Amino acid sequence: MTRTDNTKSALFSGTLILTGAGIISRFIGFYYKIFLSRTIGAEGLGMYQLIFPIFVLFLAVCSAGIQTAISRFCASCESDRQAKRYLAAGISMSLALSFFCIFLIRTRADWFCRIMMDGMDGASLLSIMTWAIPFAAIHSCINGYYYGQKKTVIPAVSQLLEQSIRVTGVWLLMQIAAEQGRTPAVSDAVWGILIGDAGAVLYCLAAFSLTTKKRQRVPHRHTLPLLKLYKNLCSLAIPLTANRLIGSIFSSAEALLIPYSLRSFGYTGSDALSVYGILTGMVFSTIMFPAVISNSLSVMLLPTVSESFHQEKTALVRKAVQRTVQICTILGFACTFGFLLTGEWIGVHLFHNTLAGVYLRTLCWICPFIFLGSTLGSILHGLGRATATLMINLAASLIRILFICIGIPVIGLKAYLWGMLVSQIFIAVISGLCIVQTRSKKRGG
Numbered sequence: 311m312t313r314t315d316n317t318k319s320a321l322f323s324g325t326l327i328l329t330g331a332g333i334i335s336r337f338i339g340f341y342y343k344i345f346l347s348r349t350i351g352a353e354g355l356g357m358y359q360l361i362f363p364i365f366v367l368f369l370a371v372c373s374a375g376i377q378t379a380i381s382r383f384c385a386s387c388e389s390d391r392q393a394k395r396y397l398a399a400g401i402s403m404s405l406a407l408s409f410f411c412i413f414l415i416r417t418r419a420d421w422f423c424r425i426m427m428d429g430m431d432g433a434s435l436l437s438i439m440t441w442a443i444p445f446a447a448i449h450s451c452i453n454g455y456y457y458g459q460k461k462t463v464i465p466a467v468s469q470l471l472e473q474s475i476r477v478t479g480v481w482l483l484m485q486i487a488a489e490q491g492r493t494p495a496v497s498d499a500v501w502g503i504l505i506g507d508a509g510a511v512l513y514c515l516a517a518f519s520l521t522t523k524k525r526q527r528v529p530h531r532h533t534l535p536l537l538k539l540y541k542n543l544c545s546l547a548i549p550l551t552a553n554r555l556i557g558s559i560f561s562s563a564e565a566l567l568i569p570y571s572l573r574s575f576g577y578t579g580s581d582a583l584s585v586y587g588i589l590t591g592m593v594f595s596t597i598m599f600p601a602v603i604s605n606s607l608s609v610m611l612l613p614t615v616s617e618s619f620h621q622e623k624t625a626l627v628r629k630a631v632q633r634t635v636q637i638c639t640i641l642g643f644a645c646t647f648g649f650l651l652t653g654e655w656i657g658v659h660l661f662h663n664t665l666a667g668v669y670l671r672t673l674c675w676i677c678p679f680i681f682l683g684s685t686l687g688s689i690l691h692g693l694g695r696a697t698a699t700l701m702i703n704l705a706a707s708l709i710r711i712l713f714i715c716i717g718i719p720v721i722g723l724k725a726y727l728w729g730m731l732v733s734q735i736f737i738a739v740i741s742g743l744c745i746v747q748t749r750s751k752k753r754g755g
């Protein structure tokens with residue numbers, strides 16, 4: 311089998327494994343959101359969803375760029391020992407950043423509630439959430455190590471375990487609350503984040519330990535000094551982290567502005583939070599359910615495209631782009647028509663909320679462009695265009711914020727739904743143009 315065949319096989323099998331795990335995980339997460347909507351209500355689900363942008367923001371600081379850096383450098387290592395040294399260096403960096411973030415959040419919890427949660431009393435929820443950050447960071451780093459080696463079984467299993475343990479843990483907490491005569495609280499759901507990430511890390515460490523023992527007899531080659539390892543990781547992790555961080559800041563701004571703009575439209579604070587919970591906890595989770603295929607493809611495309619591009623195998627890059635566009639377009643429009651037919655049924659029978667069905671049918675046209683945007687963005691990262699993806703995502707965020715600030719006070723939440731559609735079309739089109747431009751420059755050079 312040739313190297314090209316091996317690359318195709320690794321890309322296909324890795325995508326298939328991650329897709330299978332992702333589909334099962336999305337099923338679990340989908341019914342988990344239904345369970346939460348029925349136990350803590352739409353308002354509680356809205357409060358729970360407001361915690362997530364903060365969690366994602368600090369997780370981006372601690373591990374987003376480091377995970378990708380570990381993946382790319384481990385892919386280029388000639389020895390397994392060198393790859394493990396990159397992993398150890400990455401984990402140490404992530405943990406140092408994690409404990410700094412824990413200190414920052416716990417000492418400034420009221421400030422974060424005032425600025426990022428629209429003044430709501432969520433300090434206790436933030437305190438619980440902080441302890442999940444180091445576990446999530448370690449989990450991301452280990453996954454990056456296995457992605458770099460094109461080994462996806464352990465990350466896939468850990469993803470399933472994380473979801474399963476989270477859901478089971480929250481269900482047990484709510485059963486205990488019922489036995490004690492206490493109403494299930496949002497804090498029970500936030501504890502689930504910590505329980506799920508801790509369980510996934512324990513599995514990853516155990517699996518990593520077993521695979522390490524099996525490979526101890528591999529001859530060791532020349533290894534880089536520790537300082538060089540950190541320098542290499544930082545050279546890639548810092549710009550990528552800045553990309554994720556800025557994107558998370560804009561996402562957090564959107565999360566804050568939506569309830570505020572809904573109140574300007576005429577909603578009460580409680581109603582605004584309920585509508586936000588319906589949108590993010592019910593509608594988005596449904597819309598993003600089939601995106602597991604494009605997300606899995608994105609994870610496997612980055613190292614493959616990067617390797618092919620630097621080896622000047624432009625035919626492989628072109629074929630990857632063409633296949634990506636074809637798969638994402640077909641999948642996206644199939645999902646659109648599926649949600650058009652079943653949107654109302656999903657809202658009424660699964661979420662017991664007619665408004666969720668209305669929003670789902672309005673937003674379903676976004677599916678093809680979400681799938682295209684995520685995979686084309688991964689291709690751009692593989693081509694070394696991280697700055698381009700940053701600027702594209704920032705421009706898209708600004709489009710959504712304009713629709714939120716100008717449109718929602720006039721026509722309500724429909725303005726945000728239209729803003730989402732416009733921004734995702736923008737991402738897909740501009741990302742495609744940037745890929746064409748990059749390939750043209752490579753051939754010209």
